[in-house]
Amino acid sequence: MANVKTKARFDEAKGKWIINGQKVWTSLAHESDYIFVIARTDPDSVAHKGLGFFLMKMDQPGIDVRPIEQITGTSEFNEVFFDDAECEASDIVGKPGDGWKVAMGLLGFERGVSTLGQQMAFQNELNDVIAAAKANDAAKDPVIRQRIAKAHEGLKIMRYNSMRTLSHDASDGALHKEALMYKLYWATWHRDLGELAMDVLGMECDVLEEAPYELTRLQSMYLFVRSDTIYGGTNQIQRNIIAERGLGMPKEPKVTIKV
Numbered sequence: 001m002a003n004v005k006t007k008a009r010f011d012e013a014k015g016k017w018i019i020n021g022q023k024v025w026t027s028l029a030h031e032s033d034y035i036f037v038i039a040r041t042d043p044d045s046v047a048h049k050g051l052g053f054f055l056m057k058m059d060q061p062g063i064d065v066r067p068i069e070q071i072t073g074t075s076e077f078n079e080v081f082f083d084d085a086e087c088e089a090s091d092i093v094g095k096p097g098d099g100w101k102v103a104m105g106l107l108g109f110e111r112g113v114s115t116l117g118q119q120m121a122f123q124n125e126l127n128d129v130i131a132a133a134k135a136n137d138a139a140k141d142p143v144i145r146q147r148i149a150k151a152h153e154g155l156k157i158m159r160y161n162s163m164r165t166l167s168h169d170a171s172d173g174a175l176h177k178e179a180l181m182y183k184l185y186w187a188t189w190h191r192d193l194g195e196l197a198m199d200v201l202g203m204e205c206d207v208l209e210e211a212p213y214e215l216t217r218l219q220s221m222y223l224f225v226r227s228d229t230i231y232g233g234t235n236q237i238q239r240n241i242i243a244e245r246g247l248g249m250p251k252e253p254k255v256t257i258k259v
């Protein structure tokens, strides 16, 4: 993100920020009324300096949204193009140059408490897996039973860790250690649940039931969870965060590759 090339310049005559650039992988942009955009307010700046954080209206001629079809056949995410897109002067969050700081605060929220509600959806999916295992007798296999028990246990641990995270006083805006590990934990748990679901279904997992031959909930879940360990920061990046910020280990060395 620190390599962002999208630019923002303030147009004195219009009294607005003008944004030019492009962003790929924007989840639900095609359904959104507003978008957060990080753009370079200082054209001579590099890396995480000189960025601004803008809250922009989507419904305007300067913004073009192009959905990307995923392996699941659906299109939750998009490419978004900004071509002289306009942002109200009052809709910059913080000051020009503060963009990185604001983005880090937002990411802390995205990787932490904002995702707690998804545990309910996880429970529903696990219930579906258990129901499928009972229906096709996969539950009689001791290894499958053990993996289901482990998934159940993992979801409980996720819940208790969330409670622990919420019990902290968050008024200082800082991320506590319990929150640092949350993204890595749930993404890995969910990816494993997808694999368990397919092993429970056995050969049936390759079959589309009937016209219009749409994926079942579990098939779709299996394909989508591959992306859980990528978006919102990959598992490797989460491990770096835990090591550096949680455990106080030395920072990853910066490497410059000259081509």
Ligand SMILES: Cc1cc2nc3c(=O)[nH]c(=O)nc-3n(C[C@H](O)[C@H](O)[C@H](O)COP(=O)(O)OP(=O)(O)OC[C@H]3O[C@@H](n4cnc5c(N)ncnc54)[C@H](O)[C@@H]3O)c2cc1C
Binding pocket: 024, 025, 026, 027, 028, 077, 227, 230, 231, 232, 233, 234, 235, 236, 237, 240, 252
């Ligand atoms: C389904 C989906 C939805 C998304 N939705 C959004 C969205 O709404 N908004 C948005 O802004 N973005 C979104 N993204 C983008 C997502 O945040 C990025 O794809 C993700 O953060 C990884 O960054 P990258 O693609 O640049 O990969 P890279 O950073 O290029 O990483 C490539 C590989 O290198 C590894 N790697 C990179 N750096 C290190 C390191 N320092 N140490 C060890 N390994 C490293 C990574 O773990 C990964 O395996 C979405 C992505 C997906 C797949």
